[in-house]
Amino acid sequence: MRVAARGPLHRARHAGRSCGAPTGHGWCAECEETVDDLLLESFARLRSALDGATPETRSGQPVREMVLVCEHLASADARNEDAATWAVKLRRTAGGDEPWLRAARAQLVHYPLLHLEERTRRADAVRRGASARPDRDLRQAAWAAPLRNDPAGLEMLILLVFRMRRRVPDPFQVPDDLRDRHGLTRTEASRRMGTALASLRAANPGFFAANIGEPVTGHGVEAPVDPQESITKDADRDQARAILARLLTARAGEPMACAARRRSYRAVIAAVCALGAGRRADPIAVAVRELGLIPEHAARRVRRLAFLVAAAGVEWADQMAEVTPAGVGA
Structure with missing residues (x-):
């Protein structure tokens, strides 16, 4: 057995x-x-x-x-x-x-x-407060009715939730078959994914936090003058924050190696935030030391993290990097 x-x-x-x-x-x-x-x-x-x-x-x-x-x-x-x-x-x-x-x-x-495998994923998701049948909720729940106005966005959200459960390395990447089915370019698909995420978070913050993995802060965002700009910026920010939160937040009972890896990423992201705030820091050197990468690979990794930090907000990312994730001892 x-x-x-x-x-x-x-x-x-x-x-x-x-x-x-x-x-x-x-x-x-x-x-x-x-x-x-x-x-x-x-x-x-x-x-x-x-x-x-x-x-x-x-x-x-x-x-x-x-x-x-x-x-x-x-x-x-x-x-x-x-x-x-x-x-x-x-x-x-x-x-x-x-x-x-x-x-x-x-x-x-x-x-x-x-x-x-699927039964374990579902049971673990329910235990941490996620939905047992997120696809059914998104397709049938009354609170999700506004999300169903965009069939492509709805399909992306359903796919994303199950990708998060399966811990796919890049869950926010829209697959080609889905894009082709809805006639979307890569840029359009990425924008629609971000818009769908922002709409989901607005419609049901609890569902978003439990199934996507971002902590619910409870703080609203002041809308810019241009409504379309608001949707785009909020979508990019929410997507970046969800990725960073998933990267930095430990799961209860995870192996020590995973917890150590998260601590290494917190150090790198803290260095990126320090540089973004005008303080002296060398994120690439930190990535080489903490992640065990050669300088060329470290530079690429830092560049990707810098894009996420910029989209999520330097102050928010800096706070996330400082907080000890749940389940990790002091």
Whole structure:
């Protein structure tokens, strides 16, 4: 069970990176808890079947695979078998295994882990206050009615929410097929994405904060004279702030390596902000030291961060870089 669950859990919670406990060789607390629950559920299911409560199909017939498992475990041969040896064989997926072993693998490992990655993402999202079905909310909720006036923007928002859950490296990049479907250029698509984000934040700040990842500050923005300029500037600012907040805000229980990486980015962004505020700083040197990049790559990374800081606001970004993210010890 642990071997089979490792991949889906790591993809769901750690973007495919390794998952480790602060000490020892175990997994993070959340993944350990999930796999323990899965093991207990499978054990309880097997125990119930051995006690006579065999699970049934929709037609009311006993599940044939579980019957095979129970018949073998109740046989005289099973009494003298080494459980550890069978456990090793259970982890393999090669052919040639005995029918009861294939049945055990299907009933006690394969089926309980179906859609584990998506189920984990959804459960984690709900636990942190996000929507269980954000696509349904955006398409049907009354508060989202203004967002549905722009089909392209709505589709971008739905895609963005699920990309954020999957921790896609560049979730705000509009895919080519979506642009082609709505006849948008890259520039137009980026603008529509920003406008949709600004509209979502205005329509439901709580949904925006929980599903996109930006903290809700509760402070309004004074509108410029030109309404179109207001939409554009607010969209660019909101998008930049969402990216920076996602980069700098730690998740509870994340690996120490991820927390250290965020601290490195906070140092680089703080240097960018210092330079933007007129103070002496060398962000490229900080990026070389903190991120382990060669100067050429560090310069490109700093340039991208500088664009985000400029769009988000130097003062706002400076405050974000100074605040210790949640879940990170002092």
